[in-house]
Amino acid sequence: MRAAEAYRAIADNVQRVVRGKPEVVRLAVAALLAEGHLLIEDVPGLGKTTLARCLARSVGGTWHRIQFTPDLLPGDITGVTVYHQKTERFEFHPGGVFANVVLADEVNRGTPKTQSALLEVMSERRVTVDSTSHEVPHPFLVVATQNPIEMEGTYRLPEAQLDRFLMRLSVGYPDLAAEVLVVMSDAARVGPDDLEPVIDIPTLREAITEVRGSHIAPAIVEYAVRLAAATREHAAVRWGASPRGSIALVRAGQALAATEGRLFVTPDDIKAVAEPVLSHRLVLTPDAELNQRRPSEVVAEVLGTVAAPLAAG
Incomplete structure (x- = not known):
């Protein structure tokens, strides 16, 4: 099974550096196999950028790192059209998104205008510059990091971008025990730069195609849709998951099944990805925020109230 082999190769490679986080690595690689963009969010010093770099280096295609700062411009991301006097022609100079894997580090440090440069490419896998569209390489994956507690000099990601x-x-x-291993690895100078690609782009494309073709019964598709719909009706939620959230649940469930060597999706696969797929798509009511409710709590409550189908098929 191509997808399962790809998962194991990438996961084993990443875990040479990212120690003690097998479930986080599993979900991160599942996102890659689903050809879905990944947002890694946590406090400083926990290895967000390390995980993202390890994922990028494990894939044998092209990868670019874009360090988001307040002075970063949209053209640095998408590219610009430049007039060359010698040839008397306009030529397009690609920006940082023209790679198979794009690491958008500290993405919330970019201004809203710069952040918006990612909207089209994350949704449509192309960028439009001066009314001309340019396709980015396939597969195309954005792995972004952000620090949720440091607000000075940052710009909150809008819901439209989070939804992508x-x-x-x-x-x-x-x-x-894991922290001891992390410190020992650092002392031995073992880091992302020591990793070699373990999967080439044609193999990754085949794995992605295999994941997309995984069997998912209509009852499980309906279960995913009912979960997303239930977030819209929850009393603590002002705006719930859109149909894009339902699609994301199914795609992530297919990829998670592939990590276990299965080409069919079970209700447990949908449950396992519900929190990382849905929580960032929810906008809570002001009362819920004042009461310090968390989107993850809402997702847990929805999982407890929406009945799952009894079997996979």
Whole structure:
């Protein structure tokens, strides 16, 4: 099974550096196999950028890192058209998004105008500059990081942009044993730059195609749709998950099934991806925010109230 082999190769490679976080790595690689963009959000020092770099270096295609800062311009991301006097022609100079894997580091440090340069390419896999569309390489994946607690000099990602990420993951603090391994790896100078690609682009394309072709029963599709719809009716939610959220649940469920060597989706696959797929798509009511409710709590409540189908098929 091509997808399962690709998952194992990438996951094993990433975990040479990212220690003690197998479930986070599993979900991150699942997002890649679903050809979905990934947002890694956590406090400083927990390895967000390290995880993103390890994912990028494990894939044998092109990858670019874009360090978002307040002075970054949209053209730095999409590219610009430049007039060359020698040839008397306008030529397009591609920006940072023209790669198979794009690492958007500290994405919330870019201004809203700069952030919006990612909207078209994340949704349509192309950019339009001076009324001309340019296709980016396939597959195309954005792995973005952001720090949710440091507000000075940052610009909150708008809901339209958050909705374009298939998953949002939090790395979390490691346990004692894992942290010891992290420190030992650093002392031995083992980092993302030491990783070699373990999968080439044609193989990754085949794995993505295989994931897209995974069997998912109509009852499980309906279950995913009912979960997304239930977030719209929750008392603590002002704006719930859109149909894009339902699609994301199905795609992520297919990819998660592939990580276990299955070409069919079960209700447990949908449950396992519900929180990372749905939580960043919810906008809570002011009362819920004042009461310090969290989107993840809402997703957990929805999972507890929406009945799952009894079997996969």
